[in-house]
Amino acid sequence: MSTDMVVSTRGLTKQYGKLLALNGCDLDLPAGRVVALVGPNGAGKTTLLRLIAGLLHPTSGTVSVLGRDAATHTVAALSQVGFVAQEHPLYKRFKVRELLRLGREMNPGWDQAYAERRLAGLDIGLERRAGQLSGGQQAQVALVLALAKRPRLLVLDEPLASLDPLARREFLRSLMTAVADDAITVLFSSHVVSELERVCDYLVLIDEGRIRLADDLDTLLAGHRLLVGPRNGH
Numbered sequence: 469m470s471t472d473m474v475v476s477t478r479g480l481t482k483q484y485g486k487l488l489a490l491n492g493c494d495l496d497l498p499a500g501r502v503v504a505l506v507g508p509n510g511a512g513k514t515t516l517l518r519l520i521a522g523l524l525h526p527t528s529g530t531v532s533v534l535g536r537d538a539a540t541h542t543v544a545a546l547s548q549v550g551f552v553a554q555e556h557p558l559y560k561r562f563k564v565r566e567l568l569r570l571g572r573e574m575n576p577g578w579d580q581a582y583a584e585r586r587l588a589g590l591d592i593g594l595e596r597r598a599g600q601l602s603g604g605q606q607a608q609v610a611l612v613l614a615l616a617k618r619p620r621l622l623v624l625d626e627p628l629a630s631l632d633p634l635a636r637r638e639f640l641r642s643l644m645t646a647v648a649d650d651a652i653t654v655l656f657s658s659h660v661v662s663e664l665e666r667v668c669d670y671l672v673l674i675d676e677g678r679i680r681l682a683d684d685l686d687t688l689l690a691g692h693r694l695l696v697g698p699r700n701g702h
């Protein structure tokens with residue numbers, strides 16, 4: 469395993485009963501990149517992301533994150549990985565201020581000033597209840613809660629799935645601001661391929677529990693142009 473890789477998996481396999489969800493995945497993700505994980509329904513995206521975030525144990529194989537075995541993450545190491553689940557479970561009866569308090573109590577590296585600054589920039593008041601926010605605002609709060617841990621790796625499961633196009637653009641803008649300001653590595657899964665070229669620079673394709681392709685987006689697009697030729701017959 470190369471040490472400048474944020475994530476390295478070898479032979480990573482996950483079975484749910486008899487169902488083989490991940491089948492011997494080898495993957496290396498370089499630091500400082502914005503990585504999109506794409507693949508059809510049931511391909512194994514959520515399973516792979518949860519294994520990387522230390523939320524699931526592999527059936528076999530290894531997953532190393534920031535140089536540590538994800539299966540034996542300590543609390544301190546876990547706090548270096550932010551995870552935003554597909555159904556971000558914001559406790560809807562809680563005020564935003566209370567969600568921040570919970571985050572502060574649960575995370576050693578919590579940065580309250582950072583969280584409040586980001587929320588003010590989004591015009592989301594701390595006294596609002598999570599359940600009263602729009603879907604786009606709830607996604608933004610979930611992102612801020614993950615970023616306030618000041619992680620080195622941010623993992624997001626289908627962050628765009630339930631958002632309308634405007635909320636999607638605003639969410640991606642917040643994500644890209646965080647990438648630029650905080651120098652983190654981002655790994656997110658998506659079905660929405662149209663906006664990926666604008667935000668990600670590394671692409672991983674997974675299908676039937678196997679990594680089919682993983683490379684720089686520029687390299688992939690250059691190869692694609694060679695294969696299909698320039699547009700408009702020029």
Ligand code: ATP
Pocket residue numbers: 484487488489507508509510511512513514515516
């Ligand atoms: P989607 O895009 O639909 O969310 P995905 O690519 O994220 O799919 P996973 O959710 O990782 O795929 O699921 C991979 C396979 O594992 C699927 O066949 C799914 O039904 C199965 N699976 C996922 N979680 C469990 C579980 N807890 N128990 C049993 N089977 C599961």
